[in-house]
Amino acid sequence: xxxxxxxxxxxxxxxxxxxxxxxxxxxxxxxxxxxxxxxxxxxxxxxxxxxxxxxxxxxxxxxxxxxxxxxxxxxxxxxxxxxxxxxxxxxxxxxxxxxxxxxxxxxxxxxxxxxxxxxxxxxxxxxxxxxxxxxxxxxxxxxxxxxxxxxxxxxxxxxxxxxxxxxxxxxxxxxxxxxxxxxxxxxxxxxxxxxxxxxxxxxxxxxxxxxxxxxxxxxxxxxxxxxxxxxxxxxxxxxxxxxxxxxxxxxxxxxxxxxxxxxxxxxxxxxxxxxxxxxxxxxxxxxxxxxxxxxxxxxxxxxxxxxxxxxxxxxxxxxxxxxxxxxxxxxxxxxxxxxxxxxxxxxxxxxxxxxxxxxxxxxxxxxxxxxxxxxxxxxxxxxxxxxxxxxxxxxxxxxxxxxxxxxxxxxxxxxxxxxxxxxxxxxxxxxxxxxxxxxxxxxxxxxxxxxxxxxxxxxxxxxxxxxxxxxxxxxxxxxxxxxxxxxxxxxxxxxxxxxxxxxxxxxxxxxxxxxxxxxxxxxxxxxxxxxxxxxxxxxxxxxxxxxxxxxxxxxxxxxxxxxxxxxxxxxxxxxxxxxxxxxxxxxxxxxxxxxxxxxxxxxxxxxxxxxxxxxxxxxxxxxxxxxxxxxxxxxxxxxxxxxxxxxxxxxxxxxxxxxxxxxxxxxxxxxxxxxxxxxxxxxxxxxxxxxxxxxxxxxxxxxxxxxxxxxxxxxxxxxxxxxxxxxxxxxxxxxxxxxxxxxxxxxxxxxxxxxxxxxxxxx
Amino acid sequence: xxxxxxxxxxxxxxxxxxxxxxxxxxxxxxxxxxxxxxxxxxxxxxxxxxxxxxxxxxxxxxxxxxxxxxxxxxxxxxxxxxxxxxxxxxxxxxxxxxxxxxxxxxxxxxxxxxxxxxxxxxxxxxxxxxxxxxxxxxxxxxxxxxxxxxxxxxxxxxx
Numbered sequence: 025x026x027x028x029x030x031x032x033x034x035x036x037x038x039x040x041x042x043x044x045x046x047x048x049x050x051x052x053x054x055x056x057x058x059x060x061x062x063x064x065x066x067x068x069x070x071x072x073x074x075x076x077x078x079x080x081x082x083x084x085x086x087x088x089x090x091x092x093x094x095x096x097x098x099x100x101x102x103x104x105x106x107x108x109x110x111x112x113x114x115x116x117x118x119x120x121x122x123x124x125x126x127x128x129x130x131x132x133x134x135x136x137x138x139x140x141x142x143x144x145x146x147x148x149x150x151x152x153x154x155x156x157x158x159x160x161x162x163x164x165x166x167x168x169x170x171x172x173x174x175x176x177x178x179x180x181x182x183x184x185x186x187x188x189x190x191x192x193x194x195x196x197x198x199x200x201x202x203x204x205x206x207x208x209x210x211x212x213x214x215x216x217x218x219x220x221x222x223x224x225x226x227x228x229x230x231x232x233x234x235x236x237x238x239x240x241x242x243x244x245x246x247x248x249x250x251x252x253x254x255x256x257x258x259x260x261x262x263x264x265x266x267x268x269x270x271x272x273x274x275x276x277x278x279x280x281x282x283x284x285x286x287x288x289x290x291x292x293x294x295x296x297x298x299x300x301x302x303x304x305x306x307x308x309x310x311x312x313x314x315x316x317x318x319x320x321x322x323x324x325x326x327x328x329x330x331x332x333x334x335x336x337x338x339x340x341x342x343x344x345x346x347x348x349x350x351x352x353x354x355x356x357x358x359x360x361x362x363x364x365x366x367x368x369x370x371x372x373x374x375x376x377x378x379x380x381x382x383x384x385x386x387x388x389x390x391x392x393x394x395x396x397x398x399x400x401x402x403x404x405x406x407x408x409x410x411x412x413x414x415x416x417x418x419x420x421x422x423x424x425x426x427x428x429x430x431x432x433x434x435x436x437x438x439x440x441x442x443x444x445x446x447x448x449x450x451x452x453x454x455x456x457x458x459x460x461x462x463x464x465x466x467x468x469x470x471x472x473x474x475x476x477x478x479x480x481x482x483x484x485x486x487x488x489x490x491x492x493x494x495x496x497x498x499x500x501x502x503x504x505x506x507x508x509x510x511x512x513x514x515x516x517x518x519x520x521x522x523x524x525x526x527x528x529x530x531x532x533x534x535x536x537x538x539x540x541x542x543x544x545x546x547x548x549x550x551x552x553x554x555x556x557x558x559x560x561x562x563x564x565x566x567x568x569x570x571x572x573x574x575x576x577x578x579x580x581x582x583x584x585x586x587x588x589x590x591x592x593x594x595x596x597x598x599x600x601x602x603x604x605x606x607x608x609x610x611x612x613x614x615x616x617x618x619x620x621x622x623x624x625x626x627x628x629x630x631x632x633x634x635x636x637x638x639x640x641x642x643x644x645x646x647x648x649x650x651x652x653x654x655x656x657x658x659x660x661x662x663x664x665x666x667x668x669x670x671x672x673x674x675x676x677x678x679x680x681x682x683x684x685x686x687x688x689x690x691x692x693x694x695x696x697x698x699x700x701x702x703x704x705x706x707x708x709x710x711x712x713x714x715x716x717x718x719x720x721x722x723x724x725x726x727x728x729x730x731x732x733x734x735x736x737x738x739x740x741x742x743x744x745x746x747x748x749x750x751x752x753x754x755x756x757x758x759x760x761x762x763x764x765x766x767x768x769x770x771x772x773x774x775x776x777x778x779x780x781x782x783x784x785x786x787x
Numbered sequence: 788x789x790x791x792x793x794x795x796x797x798x799x800x801x802x803x804x805x806x807x808x809x810x811x812x813x814x815x816x817x818x819x820x821x822x823x824x825x826x827x828x829x830x831x832x833x834x835x836x837x838x839x840x841x842x843x844x845x846x847x848x849x850x851x852x853x854x855x856x857x858x859x860x861x862x863x864x865x866x867x868x869x870x871x872x873x874x875x876x877x878x879x880x881x882x883x884x885x886x887x888x889x890x891x892x893x894x895x896x897x898x899x900x901x902x903x904x905x906x907x908x909x910x911x912x913x914x915x916x917x918x919x920x921x922x923x924x925x926x927x928x929x930x931x932x933x934x935x936x937x938x939x940x941x942x943x944x945x946x
Binding site for chain 2: 031033034036037038039041042043045046047050222223224225226227273274275276306307308514515516517672673675676679680681683684706707712714715716718721
């Protein structure tokens with residue numbers, strides 16, 4: 025292999041590092057109308073009267089739309105394969121406002137100043153109702169977030185708007201209560217995670233314009249172009265065939281852009297006015313009306329025998345969908361499906377859940393997609409068991425983790441761990457951390473105590489039986505290839521790694537492959553880049569396309585040589601048969617003259633299984649017992665993602681995911697005011713880690729070989745955010761003996777808990 | 788209001804509203820490298836040089852550029868390519884959205900600090916956020932670039 029498993033530079037790298045204008049707002053037509061949205065100041069209110077005359081009178085204001093102007097088809101903004109698991113619970117504008125930040129009116133102006141001025145001049149009379157702000161009280165509460173008659177869900181996931189339920193369910197295997205009763209050691213604890221914001225550097229944004237055929241062109245910073253095509257069509261009440269979606273380079277997504285957060289507003293404006301328009305969300309809007317991680321409260325009952333074998337897991341997840349149900353029913357599943365199978369000896373498990381509506385910002389997809397929350401809870405519960413039994417938490421995991429060929433209890437998308445090097449990951453992480461020397465704590469004097477902690481994780485590689493990867497490959501007349509994709513590179517480098525695969529499959533140089541995407545008019549259908557699907561599913565599609573095109577080239581060349589294709593050979597440069605040969609460019613030119621055989625193929629790939637990648641994370645923290653500050657000195661991540669197609673990009677994915685995870689564990693709080701407004705509504709208050717907030721982050725790979733994956737690869741994108749929260753929680757416990765069950769672990773909480781512990785010990 | 792200034796070495800005389808931010812002023816004049824990541828001077832994405840000093844263009848009024856030299860990444864393409872290659876060789880450019888402000892500040896650091904330690908580098912660049920890379924790859928790229936510049940000898944011109 026010339027390119028696969030090599031640290032190839034990203035094909036767009038030099039354009040990005042030199043600051044070329046390749047993003048939505050750089051490419052938007054200069055004469056775009058500026059679209060702005062009036063946001064609700066109330067968490068639960070109805071628009072009783074709305075007056076737009078004064079807004080329309082502002083010079084440069086082109087239109088102001090209210091709920092009276094929009095189509096009445098409810099839809100979801102979730103980027104999911106049709107029929108979506110998310111309820112159709114939205115309108116572009118709705119007289120019922122369901123959270124602080126919900127859309128009240130749309131304004132478009134020729135300048136930003138005009139649009140801003142118009143927002144201030146819209147007069148609204150609200151009927152304010154009592155909001156439902158506590159997810160614990162949401163189920164069957166008399167305050168209904170979605171009382172509307174036309175609320176609809178097309179897949180049966182237990183949702184019921186009359187009960188504030190977005191989804192509910194239970195899965196059981198064995199008699200979990202009986203096994204728990206037999207266990208010598210048990211815990212029953214509840215863990216709480218917050219509605220973290222993805223905080224990608226490029227906020228949500230979309231530009232729209234009509235083309236020569238009167239079709240709506242949507243230039244969007246999105247992970248889901250094909251879903252946006254369908255969603256915009258439904259929202260506007262126009263055929264999806266009238267919508268074309270183009271994805272340029274995008275400034276990060278992390279799942280945020282798996283929801284069509286900003287698309288419908290300029291789409292509606294351009295469709296109504298015929299004029300190009302754009303919306304660029306402020307950071308404030310991205311924080312208060314984006315698509316954050318689902319806040320969850322997860323109760324774990326876990327049982328272990330006297331030898332440290334985990335026998336039973338009972339996981340109940342309460343997930344806060346917020347005001348709209350995007351990704352609610354699906355994220356919750358991963359809290360069980362990606363956490364319970366980490367323990368191979370379980371004899372019984374139960375996984376039950378409720379996803380509830382509240383009058384808070386609607387949640388969405390965030391890297392990890394529920395697995396992050398579930399793994400945090402289960403791994404922390406197991407660490408609490410380890411403390412109870414007095415065993416090293418690493419030892420507990422060595423005894424219980426999935427091994428190659430062992431069953432994955434509770435994992436619905438593969439019965440066995442067919443490719444799994446988690447044991448090697450643990451062994452290497454232990455070595456790198458010098459765990460035995462550092463566990464559990466070292467007192468450094470002056471009130472500073474260092475502790476180490478551990479966690480393991482798994483994720484999936486695409487949604488089994490659902491996700492579709494697509495690749496279209498054609499030979500150009502000079503003997504180069506164009507690889508057209510529908511997956512969405514969001515900085516991750518998938519355009520590059522798929523070209524690496526193609527170059528190796530075609531025995532050609534990478535510079536001979538032009539990658540094009542994404543344009544829903546010309547790209548092959550692809551679900552989009554989410555659910556850790558691209559390397560695995562689209563990678564497989566690329567390999568199949570290459571294989572099929574090679575055959576066509578071989579046949580064509582053999583035809584030119586008047587030879588039997590069975591006896592000919594194609595080495596990437598020439599088709600040869602005995603002494604005779606014809607070059608690829610000769611074949612390509614011949615194919616442009618008097619030819620009826622197309623040298624172009626399209627291939628799909630959808631997998632019936634979802635092979636999990638695995639990871640071990642170990643944290644060393646220093647706790648200042650005086651101030652409560654927790655500093656991550658060293659974080660070790662050892663990953664089994666199968667074959668890393670591009671070791672540099674896999675490493676940076678891992679480092680980036682770990683640092684986001686550290687943010688979730690220690691800094692990124694989300695709190696609400698009494699009226700339900702997000703308090704952390706800027707990057708000044710919502711503290712994502714800076715380069716001073718993290719210590720060393722060290723990453724290595726221990727690769728299994730996934731035989732169904734392209735070149736043995738599995739996924740990596742999401743897995744890497746899953747270990748920091750439980751590993752850091754464990755490290756803090758090992759350092760100072762205080763067990764935290766809510767994130768983030770802020771200095772205030774640590775200092776108070778240490779004081780309480782000391783008071784308890786004295787008293 | 789009239790603003791007389793130099794943009795990437797070219798003398799310009801332009802109109803700006805009193806409340807126009809330098810960031811929007813520059814973007815409206817085609818400097819698309821200048822990005823906005825927040826409105827609160829926290830992210831560093833909009834960094835440009837004003838009379839040679841890095842400033843956050845989201846927090847500077849356009850009229851403050853009057854009589855001054857403004858340099859954006861469009862005016863430092865050669866230097867950006869030279870350092871950027873080291874970033875690219877780590878895969879640490881990722882989505883690229885924070886790159887221009889970050890590269891501007893690295894180039895400013897090269898002028899300001901003689902042979903900086905890793906700690907000094909982190910301090911200098913603390914205001915440049917990145918959500919993709921986790922920073923480690925950026926640091927590797929910078930250290931490799933510093934080594935390269937050193938190996939080029941002291942006579943070599945700094946970026």
